[in-house]
Amino acid sequence: MxxxxxxxxxxxxxxxxxxxxxxxxxxxxxxxxxxxxxxxxxxxxxxxxxxxxxxxxxxxxxxxxxxxxxxxxxxxxxxxxxxxxxxxxxxxxxxxxxxxxxxxxxxxxxxLSPPQTNEVGRSGVLLGGFLHIARATGLPLRTLEIGASAGLNLVWDQYHYTLGSGEWGDATCPVRLAPEWTGGQPALGTPVQVVSRRACDVAPVDLEDPAQRLRLRAFIWADQLERLARLEAAITIARAAGHRVEQADAATWVRDRLAEAAPGCTTVLYHSIMWQYMPQATRDAISATIAQASAAATRAAPFAWLRFEPARVVEGPEMRCTVWPGGEDVQLATAHAHGSTVQWQHGAMAGGAMAGGAFDAVDATANPKR
Ligand SMILES: C[S@@+](CC[C@H](N)C(=O)[O-])C[C@H]1O[C@@H](n2cnc3c(N)ncnc32)[C@H](O)[C@@H]1O
Known part of the structure; x- marks a missing residue:
């Protein structure tokens, strides 16, 4: 019926x-x-x-x-x-x-049109992942986001964060992410630099279109006024940054991007709460491309896969990260789907720049809870 x-x-x-x-x-x-x-x-x-x-x-x-x-x-x-x-x-x-x-x-x-969301709160989870990668490789990042929606998590390094007792980012930024935080802390003192960033979505939201901006706001639940205010502020920042989310299916886009050489920086493929929306064939194709890219990764051109997605074994979403060469897959955090609460699972790390031996640091900071 x-x-x-x-x-x-x-x-x-x-x-x-x-x-x-x-x-x-x-x-x-x-x-x-x-x-x-x-x-x-x-x-x-x-x-x-x-x-x-x-x-x-x-x-x-x-x-x-x-x-x-x-x-x-x-x-x-x-x-x-x-x-x-x-x-x-x-x-x-x-x-x-x-x-x-x-x-x-x-x-x-x-x-008639499907819900379209872009949750800025997820940057509060992802930041720890980017810092983990920067610390592990000691190189600037070339970021590639799939399922980026309006691209609000593309400019994660412009926001301000309070993660437990530590702060990170531009203290004057109106986008202030302060999830309820438990566990250790990411390496907030790690220098991190994004040298290039690109993103795709099969149905990107065009922030220059008032009707599309309205849809993004409308799909924030009406009693979550803080999320709504944060979204408005993030839209302003993303529009000013001017990055375009490319209209493309993730499988072909990832294949094309990872075929491009990127010496001297770490290529980071990342995504949040989008994997489940892709058909199995698309997921398989991306996994195959990741396998190829990981085999080709070197210390001069590492490759990292950062994802905040529903977990297979624990309840709720988790953030996992794998950095190649090395290829150890670590669970960094579990978190609320909107990033409002974060349980940092990885070992508390001292801040500060990585000098050398970056890949060893991944093992050195491993956490038994992982
Ligand atoms: C729930 S939204 C999450 C958006 C964003 N990652 C976030 O965390 O706010 C899922 C996104 O995945 C995109 N998507 C679904 N299938 C895709 C595919 N095959 N290739 C690229 N993007 C896809 C959707 O268009 C949508 O923007």
Whole structure:
């Protein structure tokens, strides 16, 4: 039954919103699920949904659509119920149902495109990985990001970080990442320099397009106001930096990039929360290219693979890193999917520049918890 699967999709998303810190979005989705069950406007809007509503993140599309209505000031009564303001369940229900009715065409159109997100908080996890690589190789970095979305994690070295008791980056930067931190610390004193950076996405977000910027904002859960403010600040920085996320499938792009010689620097292939969205054949092709690149890596031109992705064995995402030559695969951290909490798993490292013997340092700092 289509209606059962749509209701199951709403139910799952409500659970995820509650467990990932968005009780308000869970409330909105509860109202929509109830309306769907009664055959209201939600049911009419979802009537043509023939594809898998869970795989398509249909509930998230609805939440994004309503948030976009609020962000564009298209429904003042609904905006009056949205954070930072509070609302009773009855008031919220009335405003949601009215907006569905009055803004139906806009919402129908919004539902057609898949959710698109770019979580800056993940830079708070990735930074430790870049420092780990810089420390291990002692060379400047040539970074290659796949599934980069709008490219907000491409300019990670412009943000300011507070990681436990340590700080890193430009203290005047309005993007301030301060995840709840446990465990040791990355090597915050390691000099790190990015000599070139490129990124691709199969469906990149163009930050110069106001409609695409709106979609990015709309898919931030409406009660996560800090994330929203951080996103705005990161968009400003990324636009000023002017890097372009290339439209390309990751498999061919990685193959082409890794075929290019890059002596005197460490080539870093990195990605966050994107691996699961690629078909198996694409993942296999990238893995084969990584195997080739790792075999060709030398101390003068090392290769590193840094990834923050759902873990196979532990619950939740983890950040792993492999640096070649050497090829030891280490778990650096486990973290919340948005980077709001980080458990640093790798050995606490002293800061300071690497002189030589960089690859030995990877082993020297290995952590039994790895
Ligand atoms: C959940 S988003 C994560 C975006 C970003 N990495 C982040 O952490 O915020 C997943 C991204 O992977 C991209 N993607 C999915 N399949 C892809 C492929 N085959 N090649 C390149 N990018 C892909 C999507 O377009 C989307 O931008």
């Amino acid at each position: 289509v209606s059962d699967t749509v209701l199951a999709a709403f139910g799952k998303q409500i659970d995820w919103c509650n467990s990932l810190g968005s009780p308000f979005t869970a409330r909105v989705l509860g109202i929509l699920a109830d309306d769907f069950g009664r055959g209201g406007a939600t049911a009419e809007l979802a009537a043509d949904w023939t594809r898998d509503p869970i795989g398509d993140a249909l509930a998230l599309r609805f939440a994004g659509a309503l948030h976009a209505v609020v962000l564009t000031d298209a429904a003042p009564a609904l905006a009056a119920c949205y954070p930072p303001r509070g609302s009773t369940d009855d008031a919220l229900r009335a405003a949601v149902l009215a907006a569905l009715d009055e803004r139906r065409d806009y919402i129908r159109n919004f539902l």
